[in-house]
Amino acid sequence: MSKITKEQVEHVADLARLSFTEAEIEDFTNQMSKVIDYAEVLNELDTENVEPTTHVMDVRNVLREDNVKPSLQREEALKNAPKQKDGQFEVPSVLD
């Protein structure tokens, strides 16, 4: 069984911008180990010479004319913001 460690789960939680209690970390470690363990079945398949599918349709860059069109007004863009100030989204200071 591929063991996922508590430390790995804590690292992934940090990358995912999630925080957990000790007990939750424990639970996630168990559940993720099980799912990852299950995912190991994929290794039964030889995929050495198989191209990965990123997308089922063969779409490349889709371009359009760069014309100015009406877009969302500032007031509307801010309508659902939990906190705003001077017509902008408000966040805690990121610079000292």
Add this chain to the structure above:
Amino acid sequence: MSFYDETLSSLHTKIKNKEVTITELTEQSFKRIKETDDKIHAFLTLDEERALAKARELDEQEADNLFFGIPAGIKDNIVTKGLRTTCGSQLLDNFEPVHDATVMNRLNEKNVVTVGKLNMDEFAMGSSNENSSYATARNPWNTDHVPGGSSGGSAAAVAAGQVPFTLGSDTGGSIRQPASFCGVVGLKPTYGRVSRFGLVAFASSLDQIGPITRTVEDNAYVLQQIAGHDQLDSTSANMEVADYTSALNQDIAGLRIAVPKEYLGEGVDEGVKARIQEALAKLEELGATWEEVSLPNSKYAVAAYYLLASSEASANLARFDGVRYGVRKEGEDLLDLYKKSRSEGFGDEVKRRIMLGTFALSSGYYDAYYKKAQKVRTLIREDFEHVLNSFDVILGPTVPTTAFKVGENSNDPLTMYLKDILTIPVNLAGNPAISVPCGFSDGLPVGLQLIAKPFEERTLYKVAHAYERATEHTKVKPEL
């Protein structure tokens, strides 16, 4: 008047002949919702005042198209301007979109009356509706059982006769599985056939919006209205939309059906198997032929899917950070604000998938998990291509079982994931598939799944409609 006795076209005739007003029709929808929704919890938000105002306005006009004045319910991950859209998540409890999804524009231009937003597993992650942050929607055939998911509310509402049609979304079976559990018709279109603009993204390479209806005919009408290229979705297919309704009432003599042995094998309930074999016999009677085939890589689909869908979800759900919309919890600094807002706002299953996806995409594991799953996805696509080179449709059950009891599987994510084993491969391959009612097992509906080549929705409607005309399954209704 009851929606059980009507189709879109019979309703349209009644509206045109002034046998019923649009106001009466809308009132009927809200009346039925009020009678039944305490039991089934299909709706999260009702838009009664605006719907009735629109109905009164429409009553002053000429009914110029089939959808004119028809009440509809919309899955709550499809954005509706000015109407709360939660995605079944308390994180978006107060979110009021400032624009409409493209599918909403397509319905609104025909004057559909939106009555409200439908319950779902949080951010479409689930197969039972038990992951809704609000209430678990219930199966109208037996309210101790789940309606399926993630579009559980969308299927339950149609099955309960609350509205003539709804829209759902399908990433790994989220339209077909609840349609199967609730005894209604649900179609997942070919990837790219319906615009995803305004569908809150779960896994962008898999998500598709599709119709849930009581009959195959109605389903074809709804797809006809919502399908087509959209400049606002660069993954929408820039090709002409076929005439779906002309595929109805056709003969299926000579149709070649493939039955994958993996779809009737281990893990499929005897009752489900029996109904599928009866359906096959019925289609044979109608002139179709069938052969057993193999989709050898099917058994790898669930593992590949959970890696790929979770990876895409972990990226898509990064936008919920407590700054632009949704729940915000203040923190010591910006990073802490993100973490607190997300940790309080998301439910367990969503966190589980974000964690799995972040892991699969993280440095050192990307090749072993994410890329490996993408390669397996190629093999699964090739399985379908290969079989559909010699056959018109692939046939099997939609789900290996009937609707399970609320609480029965909720403690074991892996067992729950395996319920989607017959629907997930189709999303990975991108093909269209439909679930149609094919009878009952222990009092609960069984769904027949038909899968066709990409952009061959016509074939699905042709076969499903021939089957529906030859049987009585869509005429049965639940006691509520």
